[in-house]
Amino acid sequence: MRSFAGRDILSLKDFERNEFFRVFEIAEELEPIARNRQNTDLLKEKTLVTAFYQPSTRTRLAHEAAMIRLGGQVTGFSDAKMTRAGDFYQESIKDTVKMLEFYGDVIVMRHFQQGAPAEAAKWASVPIINGGDGWGEHPTQILTDLYTVLREKGRIDGLKWLAVGDMRMRTMHSLGYGLTQFDCPITFVSPEGQRLSEEMKGEFKDYGLNFNEVEHVEQAIADADVILVEPVVQPDYTKSRDEREGDVGLTPANYKITKDLLVNKAKSDAILLHSLPRMDEIPPNVDITRWSRYWQEAFNGVVMRMALLALVLGATE
Ligand code: CP
Numbered sequence: 578m579r580s581f582a583g584r585d586i587l588s589l590k591d592f593e594r595n596e597f598f599r600v601f602e603i604a605e606e607l608e609p610i611a612r613n614r615q616n617t618d619l620l621k622e623k624t625l626v627t628a629f630y631q632p633s634t635r636t637r638l639a640h641e642a643a644m645i646r647l648g649g650q651v652t653g654f655s656d657a658k659m660t661r662a663g664d665f666y667q668e669s670i671k672d673t674v675k676m677l678e679f680y681g682d683v684i685v686m687r688h689f690q691q692g693a694p695a696e697a698a699k700w701a702s703v704p705i706i707n708g709g710d711g712w713g714e715h716p717t718q719i720l721t722d723l724y725t726v727l728r729e730k731g732r733i734d735g736l737k738w739l740a741v742g743d744m745r746m747r748t749m750h751s752l753g754y755g756l757t758q759f760d761c762p763i764t765f766v767s768p769e770g771q772r773l774s775e776e777m778k779g780e781f782k783d784y785g786l787n788f789n790e791v792e793h794v795e796q797a798i799a800d801a802d803v804i805l806v807e808p809v810v811q812p813d814y815t816k817s818r819d820e821r822e823g824d825v826g827l828t829p830a831n832y833k834i835t836k837d838l839l840v841n842k843a844k845s846d847a848i849l850l851h852s853l854p855r856m857d858e859i860p861p862n863v864d865i866t867r868w869s870r871y872w873q874e875a876f877n878g879v880v881m882r883m884a885l886l887a888l889v890l891g892a893t894e
Pocket of ligand 1: 634635637718
């Protein structure tokens, strides 16, 4: 297996099956630190730089919390407008990371341009972690989701997935790539205009993903062991910031997971994931049902980032 030390985490297309399990193993080892709300000194000599060109609650703060749990330091920006990349100069990714690499030992970047973290990785001498790039990928989120499935169901292979939402979404791309390494058939449900591109479907086929597409969640929910939902009422992920203007509309029933649907149609032991934030596609009364696992997913988001930081910084092999 390739070493994780010094490695960029840009895409799940890069991940081999045994590498997933290695990350999950380290996450399981480190999990008690987060569960017991302790901090350790594993990364006490290291600093994380956060370079966020797009808003985030979970991805940035989970990486920061993970670094703090492991005794490291954190610096960075959460709004590029306060940097030279976001003012008159429009400083390039290259020039920016050529600075950031001296401010810390690993950089987590979120950007509205697909491929920006890969561009940063070309120039940085420290590992770059992709925290979401445009409509590209969101590898650390899907690592979190796969780890959540492993913890909640005791296995990944052999489970049937249902993914509902906007298939342009970066999480959906990382999910498809990730599942190519497991025995997991998946059904995608998305509106016209938000379907998987032909190019993406071609790639999934090339990598051996067992997938199909249907029109309505009711056509697939009864078979699903894992239901992963994203909004279809979405901002434009290619913008640095997309403010809500006026009424944005409601989610059609085809793409909504309600309590009634779960009670009447879902498997009794299925689990429901959502990377969040949500609109109305999962109403709040689903939160207290036995299917929901998104708060567990949020906790695992910190644990997963602890594992990734420890691995890419060479604190564990
Ligand atoms: N799940 C996720 O990426 O959330 P944020 O946009 O808040 O980081």
